[in-house]
Amino acid sequence: MRTFPTLPALAVVCTALLAGCGTDADSTANGTTDTETTETDPSAPPDPNDAFQPLQVNMVAESGTHFPDGVDGIEFGCSDTLVTIDTVPIETDTREDHVAAAVEFLLNDSQYYHGSPSVTNSLTLSETLELSSVEVGRTTVDVELTGDVVVRSDCEAYRVQAQLYGTAAAAAGVDDVSVLVEGTELNDVLGLEPFDTEPLADDE
Template identity: 50%
Template sequence: MTSRRRPDHASGHPALRRTAAGLTAALAAVVLAGCSIFPSSNETPTDQDGTALPEANANGYAELPLYFVALSGDFPPATTGRDVACQDLLVRASSVPVKTEDRVGTAVGFLIDDEQYSHGDPAITNSLDPSEDGLLYSSSRVEGDTVTVELTGDVVTRSQCESFRIRAQLNRTAAAAAGVENAEILVNGVRIEEILGLPELELGEEFTTPAGEPAPDEGSLGTEDTEGAAPEDGTGDSDELDEIGDPNQLNGAQG
């Protein structure tokens, strides 16, 4: 699948896209403090399978859940996540408080518009980075315990392992942002599983990497590799971050 240049008129949601762009622009300016990027077990939402919608403060600002992937063999220490495929870990980060009328669109839009593949050292990665120029968020709707996200354009993937990461990042970010258990991701009206040739999403058990060690022993996640496919690193520069978001918007929330 090839990337397609985003047409100038294709934003459709200018306010939403300005918010997502602000989140992306602030990434390199914030400094990582240990593993504080990942919420502790007593924060809300806490369940990677979907929980209550993050609560907004009196001014309408709320943190957004964002899912990234720690690659097998280079896990940040003391990091909790779930096996997503190829022994990679799906982990959650939180944005600084932002104000938006479409939390699902802003969260998903951040993953798509993120201009960096990796963040931190050891890094968490964003496999949506190569799709930045060819993929657009269109809309979302919640029915019962499922949010359906409509995307348009092209998904760029460079390996089967990366396809698993892309689907998991979009699926879990959308579900957590909507405060529901399940998510359905459609690209040009077609399920992403069909486009990427994937089975139904089934994450492995929750796992916490050892403190002070880059990764557990091979096979300790207890899941099978995907047909011997090896994870493929991206080309983005590695920057450090604490919380992902726009400091200016955070200041506005405190005011």
């Protein structure tokens, strides 16, 4: 099992699905603001032979959020939609590195809201949560975290669950995902039934 140091947060780059979204300048969960808004254009798919690849992380379009062109994603919890965002390309040598970087992006992200209309990252509230280790097998991925999970409502508990299990599944390309927090499965920590990761795994 490999352990990973904390990575710096990366700037979000919108996919074609959310082209034109930037950083919402209104507010974050911590009350800070970001005065810069970045516009991006749809880009060609990354070269699979390039050592630098974007990370795919899951964020949430809250129930009632309207996107002009619609958003494809997975509906869950309180009628929210789990959507996939691409980060700036980074270099990862192994599947463990790729999963670790994707999870750490969510944990280190200081922006609760991204874009306009916005998607959200509920992991910004869990300031003490840190990645301890990642282990990726042929059909499984195991993520271990330390710290405390912070949620403000039942709906937010669903969002945290979907973001972590979904991001690990998508990054590893498998649907058998375990996320432990201080040795306890995240589903149990949140008091929720397991999240269905099968639609997010893309083991090609």
